[in-house]
Structure formats: C-alpha cells, structure tokens
Amino acid sequence: MGPSDKTIGRLSLYRRLLAAMRDDGASSVYSHQLATLARGTAAQVRRDVMSTGYSGSPTRGYDINQLLDHIGEVLDGREPEGIALAGVGNLGRAILAYFAGRAPNLSITAAFDTDPDKINRVIHGCRVYEMHDLPAVVEREGIKVGIIAVPAEAAQRTASVLISAGVRGLLNFAPVRLWSPDGVYVEDMDVAMAVERVAYFARRGVAEKESVK
Amino acid sequence: MGPSDKTIGRLSLYRRLLAAMRDDGASSVYSHQLATLARGTAAQVRRDVMSTGYSGSPTRGYDINQLLDHIGEVLDGREPEGIALAGVGNLGRAILAYFAGRAPNLSITAAFDTDPDKINRVIHGCRVYEMHDLPAVVEREGIKVGIIAVPAEAAQRTASVLISAGVRGLLNFAPVRLWSPDGVYVEDMDVAMAVERVAYFARRGVAEKESVK
DNA sequence: TAGATTGTTAATCGATTAACAATC
DNA sequence: TAGATTGTTAATCGATTAACAATC
Numbered sequence: 001m002g003p004s005d006k007t008i009g010r011l012s013l014y015r016r017l018l019a020a021m022r023d024d025g026a027s028s029v030y031s032h033q034l035a036t037l038a039r040g041t042a043a044q045v046r047r048d049v050m051s052t053g054y055s056g057s058p059t060r061g062y063d064i065n066q067l068l069d070h071i072g073e074v075l076d077g078r079e080p081e082g083i084a085l086a087g088v089g090n091l092g093r094a095i096l097a098y099f100a101g102r103a104p105n106l107s108i109t110a111a112f113d114t115d116p117d118k119i120n121r122v123i124h125g126c127r128v129y130e131m132h133d134l135p136a137v138v139e140r141e142g143i144k145v146g147i148i149a150v151p152a153e154a155a156q157r158t159a160s161v162l163i164s165a166g167v168r169g170l171l172n173f174a175p176v177r178l179w180s181p182d183g184v185y186v187e188d189m190d191v192a193m194a195v196e197r198v199a200y201f202a203r204r205g206v207a208e209k210e211s212v213k
Numbered sequence: 214m215g216p217s218d219k220t221i222g223r224l225s226l227y228r229r230l231l232a233a234m235r236d237d238g239a240s241s242v243y244s245h246q247l248a249t250l251a252r253g254t255a256a257q258v259r260r261d262v263m264s265t266g267y268s269g270s271p272t273r274g275y276d277i278n279q280l281l282d283h284i285g286e287v288l289d290g291r292e293p294e295g296i297a298l299a300g301v302g303n304l305g306r307a308i309l310a311y312f313a314g315r316a317p318n319l320s321i322t323a324a325f326d327t328d329p330d331k332i333n334r335v336i337h338g339c340r341v342y343e344m345h346d347l348p349a350v351v352e353r354e355g356i357k358v359g360i361i362a363v364p365a366e367a368a369q370r371t372a373s374v375l376i377s378a379g380v381r382g383l384l385n386f387a388p389v390r391l392w393s394p395d396g397v398y399v400e401d402m403d404v405a406m407a408v409e410r411v412a413y414f415a416r417r418g419v420a421e422k423e424s425v426k
Numbered sequence: 427t428a429g430a431t432t433g434t435t436a437a438t439c440g441a442t443t444a445a446c447a448a449t450c
Numbered sequence: 451t452a453g454a455t456t457g458t459t460a461a462t463c464g465a466t467t468a469a470c471a472a473t474c
Contacts (some may be wrong), residue, residue, distance in 0.1 A: 004464090005410070006399040008410055009406065031431080032431095044467090047466090057431080059474045075409055094302065098404050099404075145408065147408070171404075176233075184415075191311050192312070193222065193226060195296065197225065198400050199319055200221050205381065215442090230465095255440075268458075271448080272449080272456090274456085
C-alpha cells in the first residue's frame with residue numbers, strides 16, 4: 001500500500017537534514033542523531049529508513065549518500081518533473097525564489113499571471129506566461145503538479161483549469177476549500193490556520209507541548 | 214489534557230467553513246454537511262464539536278453562530294493578541310496582505326526588516342520596524358507569537374532573538390530546522406517539502422489518495 | 427571480545443469507526 | 451408519530467513504543 005502520508009513527510013525532512021550534514025562534511029549518521037534533528041525517536045527513524053529498503057551498519061550507522069539515494073528512489077519520480085505556478089504576486093515570487101537554484105528533479109518550469117507587466121518576463125529563472133495560455137503550456141510540457149498562488153476568488157477557477165489540463169496534484173495557498181475530483185491530490189498551505197495553531201499552543205505553554213509531538 | 218493538535222487544526226478549518234456558510238446566509242448546519250466540506254466524516258465532526266462543549270439539536274443540527282462562538286472560545290485567547298513578523302520580503306508582504314482586513318483577535322502588529330527602504334513604512338496596515346528594535350518592541354507589546362520570513366541563513370538568529378524577547382510560538386517559513394527551548398512551540402511551513410509530498414501523491418494516483426485522508 | 431548499533435517482534439497507546447440509545 | 455439527527459459507548463484499526471535478538 002506504499003508509505004503513509006506521514007512517512008513521506010518525514011523522509012522529505014530526513015533528506016533535507018542529511019543534505020545539510022553532508023555539506024558539513026559528515027559521511028555517516030546514527031538513527032538517534034537524525035532523530036534529534038527531526039524531533040522524533042530513533043526507533044521511528046529506523047523504521048522509516050527500513051521502509052526505503054536500505055540497511056545501515058550496526059557499527060557505522062547509515063551512510064549518508066546511500067541513504068539519500070534510497071530516499072530519493074522513494075520520493076522522486078523516474079524523470080525530472082515540472083511544476084506550474086499560478087499567480088506571480090508577492091507569494092508567487094517568494095515561491096519562485098525558494099525553488100531557484102535547487103535540485104532540478106522537481107522544479108517550477110512555468111509560471112502564469114494575468115498582469116501584462118509580468119507576462120513573458122523571466123523571474124528567478126522561470127518564464128511567466130499569460131494565464132490564458134495555461135492549458136496549452138501545461139499539456140505541452142506534461143506538467144502534473146500545480147501551485148495555486150492566486151487571490152482567493154480566482155483559486156477554484158484556476159484549480160479547475162489546471163486539473164482539466166492534466167495536473168494531478170495541487171498545493172493550494174489560497175484560503176479557500178478547493179473542490180477536486182477523485183484522483184487529484186490537494187494539499188492546503190493555510191497561513192491563517194497555521195498561525196491559529198501556533199497561537200493556541202503558545203498560549204497553552206510547555207505542559208501541552210510534549211503531548212503534541 | 215486539552216484538544217490534540219489535529220483537533221485544533223480541524224476546529225480552525227470548521228471556523229473558516231462556517232464563516233463562509235454564514236456569509237452565504239445559512240443559519241444552521243448538519244454534521245455531514247460540515248464533514249463533506251472538511252473532507253472528513255460526520256462522526257468526526259460531531260466528536261470535534263462535542264469537545265467544544267456545544268450541543269446541536271437533533272432536528273436542526275448546529276446553529277452556526279453558536280458553534281462559531283464555541284470554537285472561538287477554544288481557539289482564541291481572552292484578549293486580542295499581536296504577532297511579530299520578521300522579514301518583509303516578498304513572502305513577508307504576502308503574509309501581511311493575507312492578514313490585512315481579517316478579524317482583529319489575532320493580527321500582525323509589528324513587522325521587522327533590515328532594509329532601510331522599508332523601515333518606518335506602513336505596509337498593509339502594519340508598521341515596519343528596524344530589526345534591531347525587535348526585542349524592545351516585542352517586549353513592550355507583549356507579543357507571544359512570531360512568524361519567521363527571513364532568509365534561511367538568518368532564521369535561527371532571528372528565532373533566538375524572538376524567543377529571548379518572550380515569544381512562545383513560532384511559525385517558520387525558512388527551510389531550516391530551528392532549535393528552540395522547551396516551552397516554545399515551533400511549526401514549520403516548508404514549501405519545498407509540501408511540493409515533494411504533492412508530487413509524490415500526484416504520481417501515485419487515485420488508489421493511494423483514499424488511504425491518505 | 428565488548429559495546430553500541432541495527433532489524434524485528436510483541437505490547438501499548440490513541441484515534442477513528444461502527445453501533446446504539448436519546449432527542450426534537 | 452416517524453425520521454434524521456444528536457451524544458455516547460464498544461470495537462476496530464493503525465501507529466508508536468518498548469523489548470529483544472542479530473550484527474559489525
């Protein structure tokens with residue numbers, strides 16, 4: 001049945017932590033070291049690593065490069081994938097900057113906006129197309145992942161167009177609930193809701209923090 | 214022991230959905246209606262609502278206004294709370310725009326940056342202070358929640374300053390793992406990791422989507 | 427070897443689900 | 451009343467934790 005949502009999220013985090021350790025010159029890591037950084041337990045790290053099919057060594061722990069390879073085999077697709085970004089406002093530009101200069105396996109290959117001043121420009125290495133051309137570009141490039149960074153009132157319309165053009169997964173920054181057909185995965189990144197959670201747990205304080213994990 | 218992390222997140226979502234329904238003129242809602250919108254089950258909605266101490270009516274379901282009040286009593290603090298925003302780049306401005314014109318119970322009351330062109334300006338209704346003044350302003354206003362929207366290399370330093378100034382909860386947008394002492398709640402909003410998850414599930418397709426929930 | 431790690435299995439914990447009685 | 455809802459309880463499911471044997 002494949003790894004769960006949580007496992008995928010943790011592997012993604014391990015990859016980031018491992019890459020940072022490798023850049024610092026480390027070549028191997030123990031489960032408890034990774035657990036400390038990931039705010040988890042050593043046993044959980046071992047279980048997650050096992051799910052990738054990689055085995056560490058009792059005396060030397062996990063080889064960072066080999067572990068990165070195995071995590072990549074789980075998380076990454078066979079070939080490089082493009083992402084479509086809808087909306088090049090402040091948020092859209094921040095997202096483009098975020099992805100600029102990262103590993104090319106998963107990168108934003110087309111951005112879309114309605115503002116004539118932005119259309120046909122290249123921002124952070126990504127070409128900005130007219131929103132009207134979205135279906136043609138997405139279909140032509142075979143893009144399967146979309147990011148919604150348009151205003152709330154345009155979010156559902158934009159999502160529907162992306163899905164019609166063949167997109168199978170959406171990351172939604174707009175503070176609205178998107179309707180999507182079966183087979184299309186939607187993940188919401190809702191700043192206001194996240195801030196509410198943070199404020200709640202900040203208020204509750206230490207005693208409750210432990211129970212959150 | 215108080216509601217769990219997940220419950221808090223769902224209540225936050227219900228509040229948004231209920232507010233939208235109320236704006237559409239609805240006055241009551243049934244558990245299964247709310248469940249459909251929240252992509253959950255009716256039983257789960259009932260359990261969550263029960264945890265707020267509010268009871269619906271068998272024939273009329275939940276009164277939207279009363280339910281909103283009860284959710285507010287769980288999620289909101291006694292008095293209005295301020296938020297400190299560190300970093301007024303593209304992402305910071307997007308966050309400010311996001312919060313502008315929302316309910317004032319939880320709002321960004323102070324923003325900080327190092328760029329002289331931004332300091333002392335008012336952006337989306339929020340005053341931008343010099344980063345150097347952060348401890349004084351945060352302490353003076355009794356701010357307990359911070360948002361990290363600075364570049365990755367400045368994130369830990371900024372977080373430490375916020376925590377020293379009294380902040381007890383952080384929402385971190387920087388793609389680095391922050392160290393924080395016990396009693397300080399940190400939530401990461403990591404765009405790259407979210408995109409990886411979306412790409413993974415987009416690739417896996419329908420069959421797996423159900424198991425994700 | 428001794429020791430700290432690894433993978434593996436059994437026990438625990440918690441949340442979700444399903445079934446039921448109570449209510450308007 | 452009949453019916454669809456509500457709160458409540460028991461059963462199920464899954465993930466996490468703890469304990470152990472295997473490995474270098």
